[in-house]
């Protein structure tokens with residue numbers, strides 16, 4: 001059974017918040033996200049703080065010191081609970097092999113104090129914002145490591161999730177590819193990930209903002225591109241002995257590992273939905 005969400009109140013005067021997904025120890029992108037959203041009163045991270053990148057404590061320190069409210073992704077659960085793999089849900093043998101390299105490195109280099117903190121994170125948060133409410137989850141509301149892709153998700157499934165939790169929108173991450181869709185009853189927003197590019201052939205990454213202009217009935221999601229310098233992160237990956245394939249992916253913007261999970265429609269290297277406004 002999925003956990004009951006914890007409740008979080010957004011102050012009525014707030015008209016914009018930021019949400020990031022999957023930092024994957026990419027401290028360069030996390031620094032850029034924190035700088036770009038520094039003026040916002042509420043910032044959230046939808047989980048998978050470690051994995052893929054180098055020096056996991058560095059990203060954990062950044063997010064915790066900035067007061068970013070964090071959900072527990074599958075990676076955070078695994079590291080916090082001392083599991084032996086990340087629980088990402090990959091089925092391809094090569095993907096699983098690379099995922100295990102990431103996990104073993106991340107687990108070994110995450111400080112015990114951070115592991116204990118990851119263990120305490122909630123899997124679901126329900127935001128209450130004026131008369132609206134938004135559910136934050138990692139994969140889906142029902143399953144932390146569910147891959148909810150744009151091409152394989154039907155509107156009625158989203159509407160049923162919204163109704164079940166009584167919310168106006170659901171924000172998720174986990175897949176690595178951002179997308180937004182308005183459906184009857186609200187919206188679904190995959191906020192993307194900070195940790196690696198969106199398989200576009202460009203090194204930038206994505207996060208999301210929710211805006212709640214005066215006079216609107218509910219917050220409106222928007223996907224925001226984030227340009228940062230991947231070079232220091234790549235240098236730290238090399239120093240840590242992480243695979244060349246991981247380093248190449250940050251520089252080229254093309255997934256070189258863990259890409260077999262992509263459905264046919266998402267598999268092409270192409271620009272993603274960058275404006276992100278729900279368009280019905």
Ligand SMILES: [Fe+2]
Pocket residue numbers: 047048073074075088138144145173174175
């Ligand atoms: Fe995940």
